[in-house]
Every structure is written in structure tokens, then in C-alpha cells.
Amino acid sequence: MTFVPLKTFSVPYSLEEIKSDISIITSKTPSKSLCVEGWRNLNHSYSLVNQWQLLKLVDSKIDLKHKDLAYYNKNWNSKENYSGLTSEQVKIINQIPSEDNNNRYDVVYRISYPLNISLSNSDRLFVYGTSEWGLTNDCFVGSSVKEACSRNNLKIITPSNWSKIGFLKAGFKEENMIVIPHGVEPSSFYKVDFKSRSQYRKNLGIHPDDFVLLNIGALTSNKGVDLLVKAYILLKPKYKNLRLLIKDSSNLYGKTLKDVLSKMAKNELNKNLDFSKLNDVLIISQNLDVKNLNIIYNIADAYVSPYYGEGFNLPPLEAAACGVPIVVTSGGATDDYFSKIMGLKIDSKIINDSHNKIYLEPSLESLIESIEILMNSSTSYGGEIGSKYVHQNFSWKKVTDILIKELSL
Helix, strand or coil, X not given: CCCCCHHHCCCCCXXXXXXXXXXXXXXXXXXXXXXXXXXXXXXXXXXXXXXXXXXXXXXXXXXXXXXXXXXXXXXXXXXXXXXXXXXXXXXXHHCCCECCCCCCEXXXXXXXXXXXXXXXXXXXXXXXXXXXXXXXXXXXXXXXXXXXXXXXXXXXXXXXXXXXXXXXXXXXXXXXXXXCCXXXXXXXXXXXXXXHHHHHHHHCCCCCCCEEEEEEECCCHHHCHHHHHHHHHHHXXXXXXXXXXXXXXXXXXXXXXXXHHHHHHCCHHHCCCCHHHHCCCEEECCCXXXXXXXXXXXXXXXXXXXXXXXXXXXXXXXXXXXXXXXXXXXXXXXXXXXXXXXXXEECEEEEECCCCCXXXXXXXXXXXXXXHHHHHCCCCCCHHHXXXXXXXXXXXXXXXXXXXXXXXX
């Protein structure tokens, strides 16, 4: 702000001169402009990341615009695949002004799939993307990776160091990459009181002494749900009170637990598995809003994710924010946020296959051991301490502040 010394005022001082000086005194540096190109009103991970960030970006002093891109699947829609955010949150997000095609922006930030690495109407372009276990050419549109890497104004934003490896193997350079983690909204994902938790469990027919393992998300092959099912079948004869709760994303991907089991049954390695042990597995397929998702997390005694490859793996972090102990594969994306106060890691080894694919192979024995430790050990994991740790270090506010800084806005 510029202050004009009183002694510089001339006499007589006209009204027009006063208006001019007031304009100088109150003028501010114009806000930098950002156009986010992505998906809104959808429960796909890319869309959810975009929406949580938008809710924080609207509170900044950035000249913010949004361009809605076509969903990857033409059958996805905001009614059948709604985000689950509150009506007030949805209203805030959808009130962000639309892109003006005639404008040039300081920054364009793209967050959709396939990854569009074409030129933008901006000084700097940032493209968000994830690599679970490698990237192929059809993951990108608009340009070749080689051409895109030649542009100094292009940066790739990815949420974990594991995901970064996939981009480096695809041909991107170290200087092209920025790692920014995901976060949780503390007011949406938190530990509920004991009385509420007991009632939620009772509503689902879960007994007080049942030990519930939870897994949420797509049942795609990288998630390791097959390994979780195998561990559950092997543990069930020893622990009659063990329960498994699966919240799938079949409304997005059309994949159900039945599909996973069918594939497992065809594998000769699983011929001795007693699939009847799965008769008491709880399955939730319908879309849930954030309030009910928080309830599902709080119902669990442990969140288990023996994944083979993940770009970030947000559900374990959300579960930890609810005070739930987590069990995750060691060596992957969750290493970036995992703390010993959260839970346990599953031993694994890195596999590089002949198709330039890199993934983790979690140990079934280590998975079983980790579950038994949580069931029998007097050591406490998660709880209020774990919840507080996540809220303090991985809130969407904190994460979006990092994003703003990296975008130089």
C-alpha cells in the first residue's frame, strides 16, 4: 500500500485530485490467475482431489476459474456417481466462475485422465497424475512425452514418491516432477465417541467383540483385495469373531467382490481355499456421502490395504484420521505418510517385470501376522493420537497451501 505524505497535498485541492490520490492509496497488486481444468461432482479419486483442493483455493486471493472436462467414462454422471460432499460444499465448488476462452492465465492446472500434456493458454502448465505400477503411452494425450519434457513451463504434480518413479520411467525428467501429498478434511473424517461407534456397529449387525477389517475403494487388481480375502479365509478358523467389510466402487468401475472371487477360484494356487468362510463378509456397494463414509471408517477395528501398487492410497489416511489402526504394504506410496503410531506395515519386495511394469509383492505371512498383532497385542495404534497426527500434518488446507506455493501463486 502506498501512503501519500500530507505535505505533498496542494492547495487548493480539487475533488478529482482527491479521487486520484485515494486510488493510489487503496490500489493493490492484481491477483494472479489460475484456471483449473478437471472434473467436478464425481466420486472418482481425481475428481475428489480436485474438489477438496477447490474448496481451499476459493479461500485464497487467487483469481480462480474452472473448466469442466469430459469424464473419462461417458456413463459416469453426477447423479449415479455423486461426490458425496455436502450440498453447501457442492454449491461453493460449482459457483467457481467458468473459464473464459479469450483469457490467458498465469497458471493452468489440469487434473483429469488421460493426462493432457498439450500446450495451454497460460504462462505455466501443471498436470496432475498418478502412477500405480507404471505408465504407458495411452495414458497421455495432446503431445508426446519427449516434446512435453522439452517445455520449461510444464510440471507434473504427483502425490507420492512411488508414483513419481512411474513418470521417471515413462521419460519425464526430475526437474519436471513435483510431489505433493493428498490430505483429509478434519471436519469430515474424525474419531467418533464410543457410544456412537457402538450404535453404528449394532446397526450393521456387528457384535461388540467382533474384530472388523475394512477395505474401501475400487476392486481393481492393484488393490490387493485378493490377498486380503486369502488372509481372512486362513484366519477365520482361528478367530471366529473376525469380520470383513468391503466398500467397493462398483458404481464407477463395475467390479464387485464376486468378480474378484471368481478370478481367485480359477487360480490353481487357491484350490485349497475354503471360500465358504466368506459367508459373513459385509459388502457395501451403494454410493455414500462423506458423513456415512466417516461412519464406515469408525466401525472398523483395522483398515487393511495389502496393495501391489498405488498412486497415493487415500483411504488408509482417512481411516487413520478416524483413529482406526491401518495395515499397509511397505515400500510403496503410503510410505510418504505412514507413521508407526498409525499401525503396521506388510513386508514386500519390488518386482520389475518384462513389460516395464514396477509393483510390490506383499507377503501373505506378514499380512496375517500384522492382523494378528492388532487383534492380540496390548500395544495401541491409531486412536486419538493417530487422528491428531493426520489432522495436523495432512489436512487439505495444509496440502493446498503447498500446492499454491508450488504453483507460484
